[in-house]
Amino acid sequence: xxxxxxxxxxxxxxxxQKVKELGKQISKxxxxxxxxxxxxxxxxxxxxxxxxxxxxDMSVNIDFMAVSSYGNSTQSSGTVKIIKxxxxxxxxxxxxxxxxxxxxxxxxKYLTNNLKSRKIKGLKICTLLDKxxxxxxxxxxxxxxxxxxxxxxxxxxxxxxxxxxxxPYIASIKE
Numbered sequence: 715x716x717x718x719x720x721x722x723x724x725x726x727x728x729x730x731q732k733v734k735e736l737g738k739q740i741s742k743x744x745x746x747x748x749x750x751x752x753x754x755x756x757x758x759x760x761x762x763x764x765x766x767x768x769x770x771d772m773s774v775n776i777d778f779m780a781v782s783s784y785g786n787s788t789q790s791s792g793t794v795k796i797i798k799x800x801x802x803x804x805x806x807x808x809x810x811x812x813x814x815x816x817x818x819x820x821x822x823k824y825l826t827n828n829l830k831s832r833k834i835k836g837l838k839i840c841t842l843l844d845k846x847x848x849x850x851x852x853x854x855x856x857x858x859x860x861x862x863x864x865x866x867x868x869x870x871x872x873x874x875x876x877x878x879x880x881x882p883y884i885a886s887i888k889e
Contacts (some may be wrong), residue, residue: 716878718874718886718887718888719868719885719886719887719888720865720886720887721885721886722883722885723862723867723883723884723885724803724860724870724883724884725883726882726883727841729859729870729883729884730765732842732859732860733762733765733766733769733842733859734769734782736769736840736857736859736889737766737767737768737769737771738769738771739857740766740770740810741769741770741771741772741858742748743838743856744772744808745772746772746823748772748808749775749806749807749808749835750774750775750790750807750808750809750810751774751775751776751777751802751804751807751808751809752766752767752770752774752775752776752777752808752810752812753776753777753778753779753800753809753811753812753826753829754776754777754778754779754812755778755779755780755781755811755812755813755814755825756778756779756780756797756798756878757780757871757873758813758814758815758871758872758873758879759812759813759814759842760778760826760869760871761870761871761879762812762814762842762870762871763776763812766812766840771803775802775807775866776888777800777802777804778798778800778802779795779796779798779799779800779825780796780797780798781794781795781797781821781824781825782794782795782797790826794821794824795822796828799843803834804829804832804834805833805834806833806834806835806838807834808834808835808837808838809829809834809836809837810839810840811825811826811829811836811837811839812839812840812841813839813840813841813842814841814842814843814870814871814872815841815842815843815844815845815846815862815867815872816839816841816844816845816849816853816855816880817848817849818848818849818850818851818885819849819850819851819853820850820851821850821853822839822853823852823853826839828854829870838856838857839853839854839855839856839857840855840856840857840858841855841856841857841858841859842859842860842870843859843860843861843862843867843872844858844859844860844861844862845861845862845863845864845885846861847863847864848864860884865886865887865889866886866887866889867882867884867885867886867887868881868885868886868887869881869882869883869884869885870882870883870884872884873880874887
């Protein structure tokens with residue numbers, strides 16, 4: 715284990731089980747006639763989204779957005795910058811945002827307002843990790859994998875200064 719890893723919070727097996735549960739619930743909440751576009755927030759949600767869409771039992775379209783509010787810091791700057799916008803047209807479609815972790819919620823609030831302005835049919839949010847104690851805005855989260863304490867975490871797509879994304883588990887990092 716890396717010397718900067720403090721503790722493993724969720725094992726590879728625990729994550730896999732939770733992803734299956736989330737995929738099953740999402741599959742139940744939509745019907746086969748719904749046009750569902752799943753939007754992964756890069757880079758962190760890419761691994762979670764790849765595993766999640768394989769557990770969803772319906773036809774879906776996928777796209778990605780890249781946004782930044784952290785840079786190389788462990789604290790969000792509060793300023794949201796869209797680095798990559800969608801390639802797909804989403805008007806009239808159901809949208810499911812897939813996020814790795816929701817912290818203050820400010821980035822996601824900005825994104826949900828942005829996407830709703832595009833005349834979509836509906837919007838839901840799925841996050842693997844939620845830090846509700848850090849929330850700075852109202853946000854309705856439809857699917858939550860795990861609630862976590864206010865610690866900086868890495869692994870399973872989540873980075874610190876672009877490192878640790880490849881860990882198969884989620885761990886806290888020494889600050």
